[in-house]
Amino acid sequence: QIAKLLEMKAHLGTDEGKHKFVLKTPKGTRDFGPKEMAIRERAFRAIISCFKRHGAEVIDTPVFELKETLTGKYGEDSKLIYDLKDQGGELLSLRYDLTVSCYSCAPSHPNSAGFCIQAALTCCILKLFYCSHAVVLSCSQPSPVPQDFDIAGQFDPMIPDAECLKIVHEILSELQLGDFVIKVNDRRVLDGMFAVCGVPDSKFRTICSSVDKLDKVPWEEVRSEMVGEKGLSPEAADRIGEYVQLHGGLDLIEQLLQDPNLSQNKLAKEGLGDMKLLFEYLTLFGITGKISFDLSLARGLDYYTGVIFEAVLLQQEKEHAEEPVSVGSVAGGGRYDGLVGMFDPKGRKVPCVGVSIGIERIFSILEQRLEAAEEKIRTTETQVLVASAQKKLLEERLKLISELWDAGIKAEMLYKKNPKLLNQLQYCEDTGIPLVAIVGEQELKDGVVKLRMVATREEVNVRRESLVEEIRIRTSQC
């Protein structure tokens, strides 16, 4: 390993200073150009405005964490964590998700998000989300970090849980990603089910991992993993097999509450009771049409303790689809009442429920969609190009554009002393700028500016003092 590194270093040494670079981005990362960023911005705006609509505050945590903070929180996912080489000797890792990062903030750090754990422990309600900033990570890390919204504190059952599902519903509806369903389950229902099916306590988590694969592989494969690799009895597996095919709404919950086996299990009964309450609240929100109580939903991460959920896009039959639109999970979350306690010296429990939006998958879908639709995407918001019809008018263009900038108008000009009018108009066509403000000798004498609408080629003379207002009016519909 060291020899390899030394060899690479020697190699680097010889390249230094020379003008030969193999330009590539690190494995698992990509760059984002203006078109991609414009799509991202659109999606982010929808997500963030939804979080804000629900009263969330925004926090941020460092990109990297002490390695020990992240250790023991992710189960089998742990091997996906990226380590850093810190010059100072601290062992650091790139943060893996925002949930652990948030609550691991230093409580001794009063001005910081260390705040989170303090506030969560002192019983007030905390609604937080992680601002667009997290995108750097989701852009660049092999395991994309989603956008998170979390509610922590003391609350009556299922009220914030229902709000998390409402948030997912609002975001997916607004992004117009196509038809979707939000699967819901409860870890206590799962554990109760495992118990009544005859799974030994010690195998709960590993059998849960197997169930989690049901969205990707058929039951037969999952069954053989349970029985073959994990040593579960075939009878127990078959009993699980019957439960995990079930999905429905309030009716299914009622049915399971009557189930002779499940109804005898304390955990399952608790979970089903909460599930019923949840569905009542979701009915008030008018969103049960997209919600499915699904006993096959397990979710991978270890820290969930109650309700879990996952939103999946449904495959659509598209007539002109050249490539199949990738589908799958685009959001997920659940209750994690134990996590904050892991960071509290006294081990106090704080109820928490959160939702993560799978921003990378959403971007991919939006990108594929827009590419398929061949929609032209503007990458700037420029309202007007300041142009000149004759030579020697650079100074007049500079004066006018300066006035427009100072009035808050988004304006550009070509960086040439004497650009041709045709080139200036072409630039508007290429970049989608809707208006051109043309200065010319005659217009200057008359105290007017010629305003041209690029789409219609219509031109009107506007008095200089009314130009800002005229541009505002004409671009307000854009």
Next chain:
Amino acid sequence: QIAKLLEMKAHLGTDEGKHKFVLKTPKGTRDFGPKEMAIRERAFRAIISCFKRHGAEVIDTPVFELKETLTGKYGEDSKLIYDLKDQGGELLSLRYDLTVSCYSCAPSHPNSAGFCIQAALTCCILKLFYCSHAVVLSCSQPSPVPQDFDIAGQFDPMIPDAECLKIVHEILSELQLGDFVIKVNDRRVLDGMFAVCGVPDSKFRTICSSVDKLDKVPWEEVRSEMVGEKGLSPEAADRIGEYVQLHGGLDLIEQLLQDPNLSQNKLAKEGLGDMKLLFEYLTLFGITGKISFDLSLARGLDYYTGVIFEAVLLQQEKEHAEEPVSVGSVAGGGRYDGLVGMFDPKGRKVPCVGVSIGIERIFSILEQRLEAAEEKIRTTETQVLVASAQKKLLEERLKLISELWDAGIKAEMLYKKNPKLLNQLQYCEDTGIPLVAIVGEQELKDGVVKLRMVATREEVNVRRESLVEEIRIRTSQC
């Protein structure tokens, strides 16, 4: 080294799974709570809207880069680069600034910002900025990454350079950081000055580094570094000493164009000519009052080739200032015509000029300011709290809040089944929510909602179907 790591690893191993964590953030990083983030968001909005006003497109690049990409670009700053330990064997570093990262994107990557270099090489104009996403880095990295705005491509002299200075002027004015001055110089003027003062060519860069310290240490110290450590002749140092005290405007430029020594130097003459043109454009922008041509300005980074500039805040005498407000450089930038060529296999030069906003310093100043003013900062944008006056109205609250969310109103409710009205009102006082929509038995019968203005305690009954509009009107001034 390895023994040390193994020891640390062993140590970590024993901690795993236990509930004892020493919670701290890695050296040089900090977390950001809602209050800090609210201040940040305000500042970011001003900066980004300015970039957009000037027609910039937004891009993003990975948080980490191949180490070789960054090697040899930063001169003495190189030792500040953070290295990563990549599991896959690639040598990676955290990106250090955005300028190098941007142009190092893979040209073979058509959908990415690899775009940058391609576009820059194909002669079209490119105006880019790096979106708020970079804040993750500036929040967390020991060497904060500023927000950048860059123009690359073919342009006539000084037009985009003048725009960069206009941008700095607009941003600093809007942020109301206090009085400031933007110092301007040109690398060619500096190099010409070194030449006529008798500095050998080989010492240009190192003497330039010494001059760069003049904003922090007095001339005598810089002089003794030049003569003592760097072996410059005392006569040359004294000649430099006379030039670097000079600062002024167009008058000083004219004076130096007549300087018997400088006027004989080709580089200096070129630089002074461009500087004159720049000041003419800045006069048209009406911002020369804050611009100072300053021969002591050198800027540290190696890659500058022409105009350089740096904005500094001026110390203000404050009557009630408990602590001195920290001042210093808050923005800087310049021309770097050679950088893109370093990444181009054919070594083609592309003129580039850019500005970096020192976001961390700006945040610190805003934070100090707001703390001193004891201004209450809202951390959410919630317009209305949905409350109830009696018990058993949870379902009605859920129905109403759902209607409001669907209409785009920012609304919250307490997560309690039967919260006391007093607690609900107190929550509004604490968080700054301006309105309360109260549902009660009587209001439900009458088809109205009681809308309470928190500040004035005024209450009006509003018909349910007019509630959304009423909330919009009453919060539009906020």
